Amino acid sequence: MYLFPERLVLIKGGGDLGAGVAWRLYKAGFPVALTELAQPLVVRRTVAFASAVYDGEIAVEGVTAWRADSLDEARRLLDDEIIPVLIDPACHARATLRPTILIDAVMAKKNTGTHKDDAPLVIALGPGFTPNVDCHCVIETQRGHNLGRVLWDRAAEPNTGIPGEIGGKGSERVLRAPRAGVLRGLKRIGDRVQQGETLALVDDAPVLAPFDGVLRGLAHDGLHVTANLKIGDVDPRAARENCFTISDKALAIGGGALEAALEWLKIWGGLGK
DSSP states (O other): OOTTTTTEEEEEEOSSSHHHHHHHHHHTTTTEEEEOSSOOOOSSSSGGGGHHOOOHHEEEEEEEEEEEEEHHHHHHHHHOOOEEEEEEETOOOOOOOOEEEEEEEOOOOSOSSOOGGGGGEEEEEESSSSSTTTTTTEEEEESSSSTTTSSSSSSSOOOOOOOBBBBBGGGGGGOOOOSSEEEESSSTTTTTTTTEEEEEEEETTTEOOOSEEEEEEOOOTTTEEETTOOEEEEEOOOOGGGGGGHHHHHHHHHHHHHHHHHHHHHSOOOTTT
């Protein structure tokens, strides 16, 4: 049973960070719905609710999301305490669902169309937003001391373009498309890989493992990708179980979003009255 049944949270973007936010809020008792692209580029597919767009449904650490092909279906899923994922790039569902909280988790490093009046509380993840201008608050997404911090009066740190280190590996852990073309995976997420092994093909160009580890993420088969686009991720820690659980970063950001929601509700939403 939802703890806050009348406080719908609508999240734009169901990648691994957006899914971490959705998971935190759902576990805390909020009904949650997601909007996504028709072909989302998702690297950590095993922990991204956006994968429901391709597979129909996905469970992430005990929380289930289903693709909803209509607003009526989305409402039925919400009633059944299942997270609906709507293919709705422009987030038209907002006008009908009328969420209490809207969260922009598109992670475009810029505002792609979110406005402060889209919901009573609008939260944005990472750089590209200004509190009290196009949202009410921002959650810091850069790894470091302030990761997950709620910012009501300043913007997040600017994007550095440099992936955070995992197991001592930074930018070298990211797999990028060697050319434009159609992606075809040869390995599955969670597989152990060796340096130089071919993990995927973009048309006929190989995508090679940069070092020994496990394949932590790989975008969906059949996607047409552009040259140098991030399409995968190798984890040098070689802990296979990490490929199927929400990351520390996503949990920290989700915790920040939950804090912002509860703080706002305490002050403006009638909690404690």
